[in-house]
Amino acid sequence: MFPVKELKRSALISLWFAFLTFPIMVIKVDPIERIVHWRWDNMFFIAFGSFVLSILAKVFMIQKERRASRKKRKIAAEPLIQRIAREPRFLYPLVVACFAFGVSFPFLFSTYQTNIMTTALMYVVLGLGLNIVVGVAGLLDLGYVAFYAVGAYSYALLNLNFDMGFWAVLPIGGLLAAFLGVILGFPVLRLRGDYLAIVTLGFGEIIRLVLENWNAFSQGPSGIANIPRPGFFGMEMTFAGGITYIYYIVLVLVVITIFVVNRLQNSRLGRAWLALREDEIACQAMGIDKTKTKLIAFSLGAFWAGFVGVLFAAKTTFVNPASFTFLESAIILSIVVLGGMGSIIGVIVGALILILLPEYLRALSEYRMLAFGAILVIMMVFKPEGIISNVRRSYKFKGTNTPEGEIHE
């Protein structure tokens, strides 16, 4: 039976919630009539709701613990999605289907939908880039948006001042961001955990403030407008055509990113990142150059952000510092954490959920941040490894003498 102690705890929680929400949920001042409405029914709903929720949560936890202890010595059952990912028979058709859907998307849906999907795919790339830094190498970077801004402003400014085209700036934007990543990373990466998080957070804000206040350089808060969309051999394009074109560019970038990130993760370098995340001292004792390995992860992540930044500027044809607030970093980080640290499929799913859901549930978009917070807290409590947790690659050895690495990708 459900222990009485827990019932008491839930009652306390509901009381506490009722108390906390009292000022906003119960009191309502009518400034015209100059009277106060006391909405006691609201208080009742909140108390009752939080009571039920906390009991449900506890029941869930108890069951989870029971299940965990039951199969302690047994190997945990693999989630369906991982079994699919492991079996080429299922994986390849699935990948082909996803890709076909991606390619035919602009034909199946309206320009408006295509535009939203383009945004979502850009976040997929951003998420995968940050995933290298946070998910794989374990460096909590809260200023990722700074590199995104560097990419966007590279295109805006190089185009404004030197009339450079999209394709020329695309690699330059990535490289500039990566370069900045190295410059910042060198002094900062010796910090650990929370300290690194705070410094990168500050760095993100510094970049934004510089862009906002250095008028001569970046045109300040008013931003830079009339950035050209990417050209296609000088062809004139309709508005809708332009959007479809950018969609395909981003789609190709997504495919490239998945390919590259997957290969990186399953390499000598990727292993070193994972090991670094698990135990720094052991890592160094095994001959891994901590600084160098971290720096590579940090600047690779930055490179991707810079890349997407250029695309962002080209897509919106307008950049200003307001697009690069901490909120943006928080969203990208949520994608990685929600999706599953270190898992490529997880990050893709996470990005699609977090970006598409608010777009389609317009009613929810006002409570977007609230929903983010709630989702993250719930995830951390019930599934800290994310929607799709990363599985280590397994190896098969035939016979006893000839090892043969079997590669699951």
Place this chain on the structure above:
Amino acid sequence: MSDSPTILEVEGLSKYFGGIKAIDNVDLDIRQGEIVALIGPNGAGKTTFFNCLTGIYKPTAGDIKLSDPRNGKSTRLNGKKPNKITEIGMARTFQNIRLFPTMSVLENVMIGRHCRTKSLIFGAITRNKATRIEEAQIIERSYEILKKVGLHRQVNEQARNLSYGAQRRLEIGRALATEPFLLLLDEPAAGMNPKETEALVALIREICAEGHSILLIEHDMKLVMTLSDRIFVMDYGKKIAQGTPVEVRENPAVIKAYLGEDVDA
């Protein structure tokens, strides 16, 4: 043994933590092919000594010189980073096991191969021929090492799921993967049952026979006495004795350190 070249030479090593003299002016030397034990009561400074050798702590004073018997090159280790020291050819295990817990057994050993291989971003992305060959060699070598330490049946198991004794053996395997000529083992038999300890003794002998020299910290006196060529004894950060097992066993200072004032017991 006495005519083989000296591979590790420590002179006047000291390490202070504020007022605590964790190591106080200790000399030590190891010759090629030896198994040397470092013993002493808890808190004597043995682990701190290892941390100074491997670059995790910066010594307060003293000199550490490591000479590679394979090419005769000798290097002063003071101020070198831990990964550089491993690269030169000295690897270690940890008293409080420090594996990569969620990585597989095989991957733990593969990490050890890191400093002997070199593919980076370009190789990882293009997966060119050199990288593929290197990766295959990493896997092959790691598997061989796992066979040596008897863990080849658990290659895909997460390291944290191994038994205590198996984790200690995996740490040895991981250290071996870096191709050290000198291997430092910090209490390798701690927490092992007699049968596991016996297997460990055989493993250490085998490793030594393959040409690795060994410096080991251990509390199991039977193991120390059977394995070691020479023993160094520390107490309160100072070296109080050194010599063959027989000499050390009969040394009054050692008996006193281990049994307190009650020398007759």
